[in-house]
Amino acid sequence: MSATPLTPQLDSPHSTKLEFVPPLLGGSLAELTAWVQQQGQPAYRGKQLHDWIYHKGVRSLADISAFPKNWRTALATVPIGRSTLHYRSVAADGTVKYLLQLADGQIIETVGIPSDKRLTVCVSSQVGCAMACDFCATGKGGYKRHLDVHEIIDQVLTVQTDFQQRVSHVVYMGMGEPLLNTENVLTSLKSLNQDVGIGARSLTVSTVGIPSRIRQLAQHHLQITLAVSLHASNQALREQLIPSARTYPLEDLLAECREYVEVTGRRLSFEYILLAGVNDLPKHALELAQHLRGFQNHVNLIPYNPIPEVDYKRPNSDRIQAFVNVLKQQQIAVSVRYSRGLEADAACGQLRTSKTLPV
Structure with a gap:
């Protein structure tokens, strides 16, 4: 299937659009x-x-x-397109969670993650999420709408101002499925790169996989990092955890991933949340390795972050290490990512909205 053009690629000149209309944020x-x-x-x-x-x-x-x-x-009534801070909380590790109220009253969540050498922002791309992954808090609240370009960029500027520090990395791993909002996501990537000044290789888009969208994305030859959420080593298990997998088989998803690497020359990341007794056995690691052989990729293992709605558990350290060992033995590049912000419900899979919390 031929790819449908989405937006111009990063690092190409902005075109002049004389009919530019506010909000101004997102304008070149x-x-x-x-x-x-x-x-x-x-x-x-x-x-x-x-x-x-x-x-x-x-x-x-x-x-x-x-x-x-x-x-x-x-110009006092011309909107720039900034949100209002609804709630802010700080975890013990310095991670800050923000609930931001948009112009229409909707609430989204973004997270600022500081470290010694960088400041990373985890941005949302939608209000809520339609993917309904069984282990994820965001999906439990349902989907409301796409975020506009200015609403995505605003999240980065909010964190940058609050920390009084330049944002170095942005990950589209917050609320929503970025490749369901492809046009606005790609336009916001371009603006973060060219207007805010964040390097393309410091921008990461995470997707659970939408048919044909990874193939379309490849045609832009972006220097961003693409992270694909697998979370399962076989089709049956993936359907159990990710409802959309029923209409997008694992083999089809992996075929698009291989094509993406061939077209872009960029290594692809796979996200895999480890759920105790569900997908964390050595046999799952071996099965995963068999799928990932033959093209450039890296596996990020994410020990599960609990939410009240489901009974999944995080594996113990021995089980996590055994999974890592199998992948390494199979020559699969792998690392374990312990999510920041756990105490503030700001870790991977814990993002949700609430209008009841005060600033």
């Missing part, structure tokens, strides 16, 4: 320059606007002191 330098000129202002104000939005994190045009006061007053 060329688009913002065209917009200020439509307002009767000189072109250099476009660069000022771009800098204040993306690098200074301004939330209102009225606060841009570089603009003439009378023009700032006239």
Whole structure:
């Protein structure tokens, strides 16, 4: 099946769009320059606007002191596209969870994950999620809508401002399935790369797998990292954990993954949540290895993070190490990723929305 063009690839010039309409967040330098000129202002104000939005994190045009006061007053009602902080909590490891309220009142969650050398933001791509993975809190709440481009970028700027530190990495591993919102996700990737200034190879998109979308994504030859959530070593087990697998067989998903690596030349990551007694036995590791031979990939094992709705358990350290040993013996690159933010319900699989929590 031929790929349908989605958006221009990263690191290519933005095209000028004279009809650019607010919210302004997500607009390129060329688009913002065209917009200020439509307002009767000189072109250099476009660069000022771009800098204040993306690098200074301004939330209102009225606060841009570089603009003439009378023009700032006239622009007071033009939305930049920033959210409102609804709730913030900090885990013992320094991870910060944010519930952000959007213009229509919907709530999304984003997570800031600091370390010695980087600041990573885990962003949401949808309000809720339609994939309904059995072990994931987000899927229990159902799907409401896609996030717009400005709503995705806003999450990164919110964390950057709160930490007073430049965001170095972004992972699309929050609420939602990114490849169901492909156009807005790819546009936001481009803006994070070109406008916010985050390197393409520091951007990661995680997907449970949507038919043909990985193949389409490959046609853009992006330098991002693609992470595919497998969580099972065979079709029957995957159907048990991931309802969408019933209409997208494991073999078809892996065929698209192999094609992605061939087309892009980029190593692909596989996410595998370890559930005690369900998918964590040595036989599962051997089965997984058999699927992954013959193309460039890396397995991220994620010990399960508990949620109240289900009875899954995290395997003990011996069981985790045994799984790792089998993969290594089979020459499969593997690492164990213990999720940050567990105490604040901000870890992988724990994200959910709530309108009842105060800031």
